[in-house]
Structures are given as C-alpha cells and as structure tokens.
Amino acid sequence: MAKKLMKGCEAIAEAAIQAGCRFFFGYPITPQNDIPEYMSARMPKIGGCFLQAESEVAAINMVYGAAAAGARVMTSSSSPGVSLKQEGISYIAGAELPCVVCNMMRGGPGLGSIQPSQGDYFQATKGGGHGDYHLIVLAPSSVQEAVDLMHNAFDLADIYRTPVMLLADGIIGQMMEPVEFHEHEQKELPAKTWAVTGWKGDRPRSIVNSLYIEVDELQEMNDRLQARYKEIQEKEVMVEQYKTEGAEVIVCAYGTVARICKSAIALCEAKGVKVGLVRPITIWPFPEKELRAVMAQPSVKREITVEISAGQMHEDVRLAINGMKPVDFYGKPGSYTPTAEEIADYILKTREA
Numbered sequence: 001m002a003k004k005l006m007k008g009c010e011a012i013a014e015a016a017i018q019a020g021c022r023f024f025f026g027y028p029i030t031p032q033n034d035i036p037e038y039m040s041a042r043m044p045k046i047g048g049c050f051l052q053a054e055s056e057v058a059a060i061n062m063v064y065g066a067a068a069a070g071a072r073v074m075t076s077s078s079s080p081g082v083s084l085k086q087e088g089i090s091y092i093a094g095a096e097l098p099c100v101v102c103n104m105m106r107g108g109p110g111l112g113s114i115q116p117s118q119g120d121y122f123q124a125t126k127g128g129g130h131g132d133y134h135l136i137v138l139a140p141s142s143v144q145e146a147v148d149l150m151h152n153a154f155d156l157a158d159i160y161r162t163p164v165m166l167l168a169d170g171i172i173g174q175m176m177e178p179v180e181f182h183e184h185e186q187k188e189l190p191a192k193t194w195a196v197t198g199w200k201g202d203r204p205r206s207i208v209n210s211l212y213i214e215v216d217e218l219q220e221m222n223d224r225l226q227a228r229y230k231e232i233q234e235k236e237v238m239v240e241q242y243k244t245e246g247a248e249v250i251v252c253a254y255g256t257v258a259r260i261c262k263s264a265i266a267l268c269e270a271k272g273v274k275v276g277l278v279r280p281i282t283i284w285p286f287p288e289k290e291l292r293a294v295m296a297q298p299s300v301k302r303e304i305t306v307e308i309s310a311g312q313m314h315e316d317v318r319l320a321i322n323g324m325k326p327v328d329f330y331g332k333p334g335s336y337t338p339t340a341e342e343i344a345d346y347i348l349k350t351r352e353a
Helices: 008-018 034-046 056-068 079-084 086-094 121-125 143-160 170-174 215-235 256-270 288-295 312-321 340-352
Strands: 004-007 023-026 049-052 073-077 099-105 136-138 163-169 176-179 239-242 249-252 275-280 282-284 302-307 327-331
Touching: 004 008, 008 034, 008 073, 008 099, 008 143, 008 163, 008 170, 008 176, 023 034, 023 056, 034 049, 034 170, 056 073, 056 079, 056 086, 056 099, 073 079, 079 086, 079 099, 086 163, 099 143, 099 170, 121 163, 121 282, 121 312, 136 143, 143 163, 143 176, 143 215, 163 170, 239 256, 239 288, 249 256, 249 288, 249 312, 249 340, 256 275, 256 302, 256 340, 275 288, 288 312, 302 312, 302 340, 312 327, 327 340
Parallel strands: 023 049, 023 073, 073 099, 099 163, 136 163, 249 275, 249 302, 302 327
Antiparallel strands: 004 176, 136 282, 239 275
16 A cells, blocks of 8 residues: 555544544644544544534543443543543543543643643553553554554553553654555454443343442452553553664653654764663553663663653653663653754763763
C-alpha cells in the first residue's frame, strides 16, 4: 500500500477507524482538534457515530455507555480536557470496560499554552482519577508509530477490559509525515459476554457497575484489577533500545524528545562519546527490567533523562535504576522543547563532571 502524507491527528483518527472504532465522542481543544474534525467527516460515511458533546465530562460518560454495550469507542482531548475526563475514566476502569483515550499534550499547569508538552505523564501513568487503577499508556514517537499503536490500543483494551491511552505531545499531532496503513494481524479477542446488549432470558443478565457498597465485593474487584495489571506488566511492555550496547551514557526519553535525542547522540558520537537511548513505548507499564539490564552494562557510567517537563518520567527512571548508577535530568516544564545541540552539550558536560 502506498504511503500517504498526513497530519498526525488525522492519521490517528483514520487508524482508529481502520481498527474498528465506530463511536467517537469528544469536545474541541487545541492541539487535538483535527481528530474530532476528521471523525465528524468520516464516521457518517461508514455508518459510525460522531457526536460533539456539550463538555469533556459529557463526552467521557458517553464513552462509558458505548463501551458498556461492547462497541469499540474512542475519545480524544488535550491536557486540560483530559483532566475533566478523569472521573469518568476512573468509573470506566472500575467498571472494567475497554475504550481508547487519546491525549495530545499541551503546556500547563492551568490553561498553559497550546504548544507541546510532556507534563501529563503523572496523570496518565499514575491513574489520574480516584482509586487504585492504571491505564495502559502508549507513547509514539512518530506519526507512523501512532498509527500502528492505535490498532494495538483497541486490541489491548478488549483483551484486558481496560481503558488504553495514546499519549503524544502536540508536535506529533500537528506534524505531517508519510504513513502507511498496514494490514494488522488479528489477535484472538475474548467474547464480550459482559456487554449490555439487551436480555431476552436466553443468557445471564449483564450488569455494568463500579459501585460496590459491600467492602468484600469492592476488595474482590480491586484484587481482580491488580492481578490484571500484574499480567499486563509481565506481557505488554514495549521499549526501543538504540545504540545501547557498549554505551558510556544512557539517555532515557519518550515521544518527540526521543527523536531529538537520537540527533544529540550523533553529535556526541562525532566527539568520540558513545551514547545510547532507552525509549519507553509503553510508559505504563514502564520498562523497568529492560532499563536495569541496560544500566548493568560495565561500560555505562550514568543515565540522563530528557523530557519536556520538570522530570515526571525521571521519577520512574530513578525507581527502576535504584541507585545502580548516577542519574541526571535535563528538561524544562511548560512547552520548551530542547534542541539536539542543547541535549548533546548537557550530555558532554555531565559526563565530564
């Protein structure tokens, strides 16, 4: 299939449709507006449903309803809008329903800016709403990877009956790159016997709920979720290792920043310093074992995390490395995106410190 030049948000929307998404509920906010705009044009043509809700709160509760009926459903927003969806996401996680949420991150806190950021890492990976729950969080570093991960996102949601988040910074949403829509291998998916699709007495009633008044029942639900999260951590970690073998310094970054780090690595190589990159593709589950294995190499002297944040992922990096080697952080909160030259200068300076 020939490649097509597409904007990131539009490519993500088309990938969702090709993955079987037939319901989209959302509300406009920059820089993700191209997703609902694209969906509004495409969904009616394929027999799907596009609805611009009256608010982000309404949109996520519509997602709850469609997911409860067993439909493949998606919503998208950007940072402040995703904050408004957190209560609904917690309800969906508690009801054990599959759906996909796309967050094209922008600067914050507050209304912040419409420029790219990675300041929503904590919100995405630590639950975001109330209660002990997780989302599977996928972090692409290119438009093509975002397209490929969308197919995986809907499958993972169905397999584990859990919300899945595609987390990208605004650069990926707004840039244009050539993409190819591949035929993806169809995974064996469990039957949705739990779906609320009507009852005529020929099967047990399906009840979708996240309210458990009895403590024992709530504990049982939480134990079930935690067992599921443990299985996800064991089976679904995705990570890229770039030039890590024999490296002196390991850089850890995700999303667009990881691409910039690859250019910084080339600048360091030109000065005779071997640097490798560990790029989490799943930021939850975080690739702890994989990062530790790389850091255990005798050649590795230190680690540097690079983010467009105040160091949110860096906390998970520090926990994973657990004092094995020195760790450092380079980045800024808000929307300041470091250049390859700035990152390379920091690597070289920190290496010599």
